[in-house]
Amino acid sequence: MLLTALTVLLTLLYPLAIWLGHGRVEPRWLALLLLLAAASRLPALKLSSAARWSVAGALVLVGCAVWSNLLLPLKLYPVLVNAAFLAAFGYSLTTPVSMVERLARLREPDLPPEGVRYTRRVTQVWCAFFVFNGSVALATALWAPEAVWTLYNGVISYILMGVLFAGELLARRRFRRLHDA
Incomplete structure (x- = not known):
């Protein structure tokens, strides 16, 4: 229940956090937010293939943001x-x-x-x-x-x-x- 609330909160606040962090925090560090959002979905992995693909996609976006230090993968x-x-x-x-x-x-x-x-x-x-x-x-x-x-x-x-x-x-x-x- 607490993890579900954290996932919802991260998802809702994610765009605001990216906007507030833009220009203040390097995208590779902002990628930690997306990594946290993906990690909060880990318990759902055994339930749904959509969850597995979603987490895998989020990890690819995290990797791209860390590697390129660009905001686009996070957006x-x-x-x-x-x-x-x-x-x-x-x-x-x-x-x-x-x-x-x-x-x-x-x-x-x-x-x-x-x-x-x-x-x-x-x-x-x-x-x-x-x-x-x-x-x-x-x-x-x-x-x-x-x-x-x-x-x-x-x-x-x-x-x-x-x-x-x-x-x-x-x-x-x-x-x-x-x-x-």
Whole structure:
């Protein structure tokens, strides 16, 4: 539980820390933040191949930042996170049980067929979101000033995620009302 809280905190504060450290701390030292974020995900490695790939990618970014002493590899971490989520959610669409269905079955084990179709559609929507969000994260990493990168990856992307989550929650309630009647 404490490790999960640390992982969430590191992920949320990472863009701000990179922005505040830029110009004050060499990127190779800022890479320690990403190394810490990757280390906090180590317990999840035995649970998910997406977690293994995500940690491996983070370690590659750390190595690139240490070797080159450039900020760009550190700014690519949000791209990696979106790619990992896209891979996990997208892969689940090739299996009988989508990612959102798996999550829904934690609360409702006997999901009706229309609920299965709904959760598959929601998984597709999240995949589209990860493509969009990862693309914007990549564009801000490559071409935007650090302040814009930080604003998007540390604030706007979380707001967009929250709006999508809240919108899906409202749509789910409406869906249940229509199908439970």
